[in-house]
Amino acid sequence: MAHSTARVRRVRSASTRRAEIVRLAAELFDQEGYHQTSMETLAARAGVAKPTLYHYFSGKEAILREIHRDFIEPLIARHEMRLTTSMRPRQLLLEAMGDVLELMDTHRGHVRVFFEHHRELPPAAHAEVQARRDAYETHIEAVIERGVREGEFRAIDVRLTTLSIFGMCNWAYQWFQSEGSMRPREIAYLMWDIVERGIGAPGTV
Amino acid sequence: MAHSTARVRRVRSASTRRAEIVRLAAELFDQEGYHQTSMETLAARAGVAKPTLYHYFSGKEAILREIHRDFIEPLIARHEMRLTTSMRPRQLLLEAMGDVLELMDTHRGHVRVFFEHHRELPPAAHAEVQARRDAYETHIEAVIERGVREGEFRAIDVRLTTLSIFGMCNWAYQWFQSEGSMRPREIAYLMWDIVERGIGAPGTV
Numbered sequence: 001m002a003h004s005t006a007r008v009r010r011v012r013s014a015s016t017r018r019a020e021i022v023r024l025a026a027e028l029f030d031q032e033g034y035h036q037t038s039m040e041t042l043a044a045r046a047g048v049a050k051p052t053l054y055h056y057f058s059g060k061e062a063i064l065r066e067i068h069r070d071f072i073e074p075l076i077a078r079h080e081m082r083l084t085t086s087m088r089p090r091q092l093l094l095e096a097m098g099d100v101l102e103l104m105d106t107h108r109g110h111v112r113v114f115f116e117h118h119r120e121l122p123p124a125a126h127a128e129v130q131a132r133r134d135a136y137e138t139h140i141e142a143v144i145e146r147g148v149r150e151g152e153f154r155a156i157d158v159r160l161t162t163l164s165i166f167g168m169c170n171w172a173y174q175w176f177q178s179e180g181s182m183r184p185r186e187i188a189y190l191m192w193d194i195v196e197r198g199i200g201a202p203g204t205v
Numbered sequence: 206m207a208h209s210t211a212r213v214r215r216v217r218s219a220s221t222r223r224a225e226i227v228r229l230a231a232e233l234f235d236q237e238g239y240h241q242t243s244m245e246t247l248a249a250r251a252g253v254a255k256p257t258l259y260h261y262f263s264g265k266e267a268i269l270r271e272i273h274r275d276f277i278e279p280l281i282a283r284h285e286m287r288l289t290t291s292m293r294p295r296q297l298l299l300e301a302m303g304d305v306l307e308l309m310d311t312h313r314g315h316v317r318v319f320f321e322h323h324r325e326l327p328p329a330a331h332a333e334v335q336a337r338r339d340a341y342e343t344h345i346e347a348v349i350e351r352g353v354r355e356g357e358f359r360a361i362d363v364r365l366t367t368l369s370i371f372g373m374c375n376w377a378y379q380w381f382q383s384e385g386s387m388r389p390r391e392i393a394y395l396m397w398d399i400v401e402r403g404i405g406a407p408g409t410v
Contacts, residue, residue: 033325035240115321115379116320116321116322117321120238156395156399157395160387160392160395160396161395161399163376163377163380164373164395164396164399166376167372167373167374167375167376167377168369168372168373168376169372170372170376171368171371171372171373171375171376172368172372174320175368182365187365190361190362190365190366190369191365191369193403194361194366194369194399194400194403194404195399195403196403197402197403197404197405198398198399198400198401198402198403199399199402200402
C-alpha cells in the first residue's frame with residue numbers, strides 16, 4: 001500500500017516535471033528562438049542535468065511535439081464535451097472561436113513556436129501532429145456542415161469557411177496582447193458576429 | 206553616349222541579378238529552412254562567388270528585408286493606384302483581398318519565410334519593415350472606416366475587422382496550394398462574400 005502510494009507520487013511528479021519543462025521550453029523557444037535554444041540551455045534553465053532532460057525528451061523535436069499536444073488536446077476535448085450537449089452549430093462555433101482566442105492569452109508562446117516551426121518536425125512526428133490538427137479541423141468543418149444542413153447557415157463552401165475562421169482566430173498569435181483592452185472572449189464575440197452574419201441563412205441572422 | 210548606355214546596362218543587370226538572388230533565397234529559405242541555409246549555400250546556388258553575394262547583401266537579414274519589400278511594395282502600390290479611381294470601399298476591399306491571396310500563388314515562399322522569421326530581424330530592419338506593414342494596414346483600416354462613415358458597413362470595430370480580414374487572407378500561406386481547384390481570385394470572392402455580408406450595413410447586403 002505504502003509502496004503503491006509512493007509510486008503514484010513519483011509518477012505524478014515525473015509528469016509534473018515533464019509538463020513544467022514543456023512550458024519552460026515554449027517560453028524559451030519563443031523568446032530566444034527555437035534554433036538559438038539548445039538542450040543545454042534548456043536543461044540549465046529548468047535546473048536539471050542534461051541527461052535528466054534527455055531522459056524526458058529525446059530532443060527539441062520531441063518537445064515541440066509536446067508543445068503542440070499541450071494546446072491541441074484541450075481544444076479537442078472541450079469541443080467534444082460540448083458535442084454531448086444540445087448546443088446548436090452557431091453556439092458551437094462561438095465556443096470554438098473563444099477557445100482558440102483564449103489560447104493566445106494562455107499559450108501564445110506555444111502557438112507561435114508551433115506555427116513557425118512545425119514544418120521542421122521529422123516526418124513521423126509531423127504526421128502525428130497533422131492527424132490531431134486534422135481531427136480538430138474536421139470537427140469544426142462538421143459543425144459548419146451541420147449548420148448548412150439544418151438551415152442555420154446558407155449554402156457556403158464549408159471547407160473555405162472553415163479555413164477562413166481558423167485564419168481569423170489563429171492569426172491572432174501575430175497581434176494579440178494580453179495587456180490589450182479586449183479579452184479573448186470579447187474578441188471572439190466580435191469575430192463570431194462577422195462570421196455569423198457572413199454565413200447565416202437569410203432570415204436567421 | 207556609348208559609355209552611358211553601357212552604364213545603364215550594367216546598372217540594370219546588377220538590379221536584375223539582385224532581384225534574382227532574392228527570389229532564389231526565398232525559395233531556398235522556404236525549402237531548406239532559413240537557419241539551415243548559409244550565405245555559402247546561397248552563393249553556390251546563385252552561381253556567384255561569396256564576395257559577390259556580400260557585395261549585394263550584407264547578410265541573410267538584408268535578404269529577408271528585401272524578401273518583404275518584394276511583396277509589400279506591390280501590395281501598397283496597387284492599393285494606392287486604386288485609391289485614385291472611383292472604387293467604393295466594398296470594391297477596394299475585394300481587390301485588396303484578391304491581392305493578398307494572389308501572393309500565395311506568386312510569392313508563397315516569400316510570405317512564409319517572412320511571417321516565420323521577421324521577429325529575427327535586427328531592430329532597425331524590423332522597424333523599417335514594420336513601418337511598411339503598418340502603412341498597408343492603415344490603408345485597409347481607412348477603407349473600412351470610410352465604409353462605416355459612408356453607410357456601406359455597419360458600426361463595427363474597425364481595428365478588429367481589419368485584423369480579422371488580414372487573418373483570413375494571410376493565413377492562406379499555411380494551406381493554399383497552387384495546384385488546388387480554386388484560383389486565388391475565386392478564394393477572394395468567397396472570403397469577401399463572408400466579410401461583405403458580415404460587416405455590410407442592414408439593407409445594403
